[in-house]
Structures are given as structure tokens and as C-alpha cells.
Amino acid sequence: xxxxxxxxxxxxIGASILRTAHARKLAKNLVAWSPSExxxxxxxxxxxxxxxxxDPAAAAEDADLVIACTPVDTIAPVLAAAAPSLxxxxxxxxxxxxxxxxxxxxxxxxxPRAVYIxxxxxxxxEKAGPGHSSDTLFQxxxxxxxxxxxxxxxxxxxxxxxxxxxxxxxxxxxxPETHDAIVAxxxxxxxxxxxxxxxxxxxxxxxxxxxxxxxxxxxxxxAAGSPLLWSGIVSQNRGEILRALAELQEELGExxxxxxxxxxxxxxAFLAKAQAWRSAL
Amino acid sequence: xxxxxxxxxxxxIGASILRTAHARKLAKNLVAWSPSExxxxxxxxxxxxxxxxxDPAAAAEDADLVIACTPVDTIAPVLAAAAPSLxxxxxxxxxxxxxxxxxxxxxxxxxPRAVYIxxxxxxxxEKAGPGHSSDTLFQxxxxxxxxxxxxxxxxxxxxxxxxxxxxxxxxxxxxPETHDAIVAxxxxxxxxxxxxxxxxxxxxxxxxxxxxxxxxxxxxxxAAGSPLLWSGIVSQNRGEILRALAELQEELGExxxxxxxxxxxxxxAFLAKAQAWRSAL
Numbered sequence: 001x002x003x004x005x006x007x008x009x010x011x012x013i014g015a016s017i018l019r020t021a022h023a024r025k026l027a028k029n030l031v032a033w034s035p036s037e038x039x040x041x042x043x044x045x046x047x048x049x050x051x052x053x054x055d056p057a058a059a060a061e062d063a064d065l066v067i068a069c070t071p072v073d074t075i076a077p078v079l080a081a082a083a084p085s086l087x088x089x090x091x092x093x094x095x096x097x098x099x100x101x102x103x104x105x106x107x108x109x110x111x112p113r114a115v116y117i118x119x120x121x122x123x124x125x126e127k128a129g130p131g132h133s134s135d136t137l138f139q140x141x142x143x144x145x146x147x148x149x150x151x152x153x154x155x156x157x158x159x160x161x162x163x164x165x166x167x168x169x170x171x172x173x174x175x176p177e178t179h180d181a182i183v184a185x186x187x188x189x190x191x192x193x194x195x196x197x198x199x200x201x202x203x204x205x206x207x208x209x210x211x212x213x214x215x216x217x218x219x220x221x222x223a224a225g226s227p228l229l230w231s232g233i234v235s236q237n238r239g240e241i242l243r244a245l246a247e248l249q250e251e252l253g254e255x256x257x258x259x260x261x262x263x264x265x266x267x268x269a270f271l272a273k274a275q276a277w278r279s280a281l
Numbered sequence: 282x283x284x285x286x287x288x289x290x291x292x293x294i295g296a297s298i299l300r301t302a303h304a305r306k307l308a309k310n311l312v313a314w315s316p317s318e319x320x321x322x323x324x325x326x327x328x329x330x331x332x333x334x335x336d337p338a339a340a341a342e343d344a345d346l347v348i349a350c351t352p353v354d355t356i357a358p359v360l361a362a363a364a365p366s367l368x369x370x371x372x373x374x375x376x377x378x379x380x381x382x383x384x385x386x387x388x389x390x391x392x393p394r395a396v397y398i399x400x401x402x403x404x405x406x407e408k409a410g411p412g413h414s415s416d417t418l419f420q421x422x423x424x425x426x427x428x429x430x431x432x433x434x435x436x437x438x439x440x441x442x443x444x445x446x447x448x449x450x451x452x453x454x455x456x457p458e459t460h461d462a463i464v465a466x467x468x469x470x471x472x473x474x475x476x477x478x479x480x481x482x483x484x485x486x487x488x489x490x491x492x493x494x495x496x497x498x499x500x501x502x503x504a505a506g507s508p509l510l511w512s513g514i515v516s517q518n519r520g521e522i523l524r525a526l527a528e529l530q531e532e533l534g535e536x537x538x539x540x541x542x543x544x545x546x547x548x549x550a551f552l553a554k555a556q557a558w559r560s561a562l
Contacts, residue, residue: 122492172492185489193474200532210562215467275476275504277504281498
């Protein structure tokens with residue numbers, strides 16, 4: 001059990017961590033910082049929040065575990081603000097969806113008395129804010145833990161892994177570079193594809209969307225996510241995402257050529273490969 | 282109420298029509314033809330099937346309503362086989378996902394004593410066969426009714442529309458050309474995109490799929506559909522699908538350029554347009 005966990009950024013993810021940690025009795029003291037007064041008031045009124053702070057440093061004081069849960073492009077600045085008050089031995093992590101850029105930005109920010117290891121719990125919703133938080137959001141979902149390739153703090157990695165396991169997640173440990181390549185393909189690419197499909201629909205009469213079956217709804221669901229949040233994520237993983245987009249355009253080029261050439265064998269093979277993969281998922 | 286409805290092709294859709302028509306008492310006599318002996322036996326053992334036939338012509342005899350429910354590329358041959366026994370005034374339709382090619386193929390096939398009007402109920406499943414049929418498959422789903430632009434058989438259109446309404450569907454009437462343009466964008470394109478995403482995942486370690494969140498699962502769900510069925514659908518709507526694929530490639534090119542140029546304003550605008558569309562869907 002932790003003495004104190006500090007959550008920096010009490011949105012959907014941050015508040016869900018507080019809720020779940022409270023329900024599972026993972027800390028004596030659960031404290032949140034949020035830049036929003038409304039979010040601070042909301043959290044303080046809840047049984048799963050023991051206190052709120054008006055700046056990141058005050059929240060992080062004396063904390064064993066500090067978790068930055070703000071949008072990816074503000075994680076490094078928020079942790080820089082918290083850094084001066086980190087206690088000796090403090091474990092610092094974040095929940096950002098791209099990891100290498102954050103690892104690099106934090107290299108000179110986290111003082112040697114503390115240890116930073118990245119995390120990425122793969123859970124979320126199109127709905128934002130602590131009001132939509134839940135203590136089942138993480139249940140059975142996957143969480144990446146991403147120690148830098150050159151680090152060797154095995155104890156801190158085990159502690160952090162144990163924390164996410166205690167929240168109900170499954171955990172996989174990979175270096176930040178590998179994490180970014182994986183999520184570029186299995187998360188960021190699907191998001192951009194869903195948005196591109198939505199933008200194709202916008203070229204046509206609005207009625208065409210309402211005349212769709214479940215296929216279009218499912219294929220575009222993630223496009224309803226926050227543009228601000230996703231623009232930040234994409235900006236922090238540009239290289240890997242551009243590679244993934246190029247691969248997708250190759251695949252679309254291949255199927256376009258098969259259709260153009262009226263080549264049912266190639267078209268069938270393209271669809272059969274995909275069908276086998278999706279059925280096994 | 283119809284005296285006799287004949288279903289040609291007793292798969293998921295055909296058997297679901299029988300089930301629902303039986304539950305809602307839409308016909309005195311519900312008869313099915315299937316090329317599969319196992320499907321014929323299964324149907325005959327069910328309370329919602331009054332008889333089976335071993336050829337399309339025998340099933341269609343005396344039927345007021347004949348519905349071809351085979352894969353799109355066999356609809357015209359199956360109706361050609363049924364044509365000689367169509368009674369005067371018989372209403373003939375099908376459930377194919379592409380309409381213009383079928384309309385054209387049937388022009389010299391359906392005798393003047395009968396009337397053909399296309400249908401496309403937007404309902405289905407990755408699961409095939411009469412064993413997965415259900416009397417709720419069509420509930421509140423959209424159905425296209427596609428009279429040829431040069432036809433003016435208002436009574437037959439109203440009868441066919443009424444039939445799909447009686448099955449619980451919402452109905453929209455458009456010419457076959459318009460239907461094909463709409464579904465190329467809102468159904469066939471999402472399917473090909475889901476398959477392309479699956480094939481990108483296949484270029485990488487299998488673990489990358491299992492490390493995905495719900496986004497990848499939803500975005501690729503339809504790729505689990507039958508390659509044979511979909512290859513047939515795509516082949517019958519090539520022109521419109523190639524146009525839709527080109528539009529998608531343009532959108533992907535636009536977002537790639539914004540990411541390449543590290544242009545958060547363009548990227549944000551791309552995502553915000555999509556988000557607004559999807560949230561309103």
C-alpha cells in the first residue's frame with residue numbers, strides 16, 4: 001500500500017485511477033491536482049479523493065507515487081512543475097499515449113532522487129472529465145509500462161507494474177520506442193483512418209450517413225474522440241504514425257489495383273487474409 | 282397478407298426473412314429453396330418454414346413474392362432459373378448489396394407478366410447460415426428499395442415497401458445508381474478500410490494485435506465478414522468503390538501532409554471535422 005498517491009490532472013483517466021485505488025484500498029492518501037476549479041471541487045466532494053491542490057508541486061509533496069494524467073503535450077511541463085517537491089524515492093509515471101517524446105523531455109526534469117518510468121493504460125472513452133470516471137474503466141484492459149532501454153531500476157518497474165495489476169489491468173513491459181511503434185499501428189492509425197472515413201462521408205449528402213448500417217458506425221466510432229487530445233498524441237508520435245499511414249496507403253493501393261483490374265483472385269486473397277486475422281483477434 | 286412467399290437462398294438473411302414473416306403472419310405459405318441439402322433439411326424442421334424446394338422454379342411457382350437471397354453474383358442466375366414459373370403479377374426482389382448490375386442483368390430475364398424491383402435490407406452479421414437467423418435481425422434497420430429510374434410501377438413499389446416495413450425496417454426509395462453510390466461510401470468503403478487495417482497489422486508481430494484497445498477491434502470488426510460474399514459485392518460495384526477509395530486516399534494524403542509538416546492547426550481541423558460528424562451520427 002502506498003502512503004500517498006498524487007494524481008496530476010483529474011480528468012476521466014486521473015479520476016478513474018483515484019476511484020479504483022480508493023475502491024481497492026491501494027493508498028492511505030489520494031490527492032489530486034487539476035487546473036480546473038470545477039474539477040477540484042467535484043473531486044473533493046467525492047469519497048475517493050482525500051484532498052486537492054491548486055498546483056502540481058503541492059500535490060506531489062510527500063507522495064510515493066505521482067501520476068501525470070494530463071493531455072500528452074502538457075505532461076512534461078506539469079511534471080517539471082512538480083519536480084522540486086518530489087521526495088526521495090518517489091516513483092513518477094504518466095498515462096500518455098506516446099512515450100518516447102515524454103521520456104526524452106523528462107530526462108533533465110526528474111531529479112536523481114526520484115525515478116520516472118512511463119505508463120500507458122489502454123483505457124478511455126469518447127467522454128471526458130472526472131464526472132465520467134469509473135472504477136471499472138481499467139478492468140482487464142492492457143497497460144504498457146515503458147522503462148527506458150538504458151535504465152535498470154527493476155524494483156521501481158516491479159512496483160509500477162504491481163500498481164497497474166492492482167487496478168485490474170494486464171501489464172506488458174516494453175521500451176518506449178517499441179511502445180510507440182505498436183500504438184502507431186494499433187491505436188493511432190485506426191483513429192486517423194476513422195477520421196478520414198468520416199471526412200469522406202462529409203463530402204456527400206448528410207443523409208448518406210443516416211442510411212448506413214452498423215459497419216460505418218463501428219468503423220468510425222473512435223473518430224468521436226477529442227480532436228485536441230488526439231492532435232497532441234499524433235504530434236508526439238509523428239515518425240511512427242507516418243510509417244503506419246504509408247503502410248495503409250500501400251494496402252489501399254493494392255486493393256484498388258485488384259478492383260481496377262477486376263481481379264477477383266487478388267481481391268479475395270486480400271479480404272481472406274484480413275478475415276483470418278480479425279477472426280483470430 | 283401474401284398467399285405465398287418464396288425465398289431463394291436460405292442463408293442468414295433468407296431464413297431471417299422467413300422467421301420474421303412467420304412471427305408477424307405476413308404470408309399463408311412460406312417456402313424456401315436452397316442449393317444446400319443441410320439448409321433445406323434445417324428449414325423444413327423449423328416452424329417458420331412450410332416447405333422446401335430443390336430448384337428455384339419449383340419454389341417460385343404460384344408465389345406472390347419471390348425474394349432472391351443468395352450472394353450478389355448468383356442472384357441473376359437464380360432468378361433466371363425461377364423466371365419460367367413466375368405467375369402473372371408476381372413481385373420479384375432480391376437483397377443484394379449492389380443494385381445497378383443486378384437491375385441490368387435482370388432486364389431481359391424477368392418476363393413482362395412479373396415485376397422486378399431491387400431491395401437491400403441493411404442487416405447482417407459476420408455469422409452465416411440459417412442456423413444464425415433471427416426474427417429481430419431487421420428490427421429498426423434501414424432497407425433500400427430501388428425501382429429502376431425508368432419504371433413507374435407505383436403499386437408494386439408500395440407493396441414491396443410495405444413488406445419491409447412489416448418486417449420492422451425503415452425504408453428509403455432511391456434509384457439503383459444512387460443506392461450504389463451511397464453504399465460504396467457508407468458500407469463497401471468501411472469494409473475495405475477495415476480489411477486494409479487488418480492487413481497492416483499482419484505486417485507486424487502478432488502480439489501487436491493483442492496489445493490493442495477497443496479502437497482497433499471496432500474499426501476492424503467488419504473485416505471478419507465472408508471474403509467470398511464481399512469479393513462478390515465489391516466486384517458488382519467497382520466504379521463507385523474506386524471513386525470512394527480515391528476520396529479516402531485524398532483524405533489520408535491530407536492528414537499525412539499535416540503530420541509531416543508538423544502542422545497542428547491542419548491536423549486539429551481534420552480531426553475536429555470528423556469528430557463533429559461522428560458525434561452527430
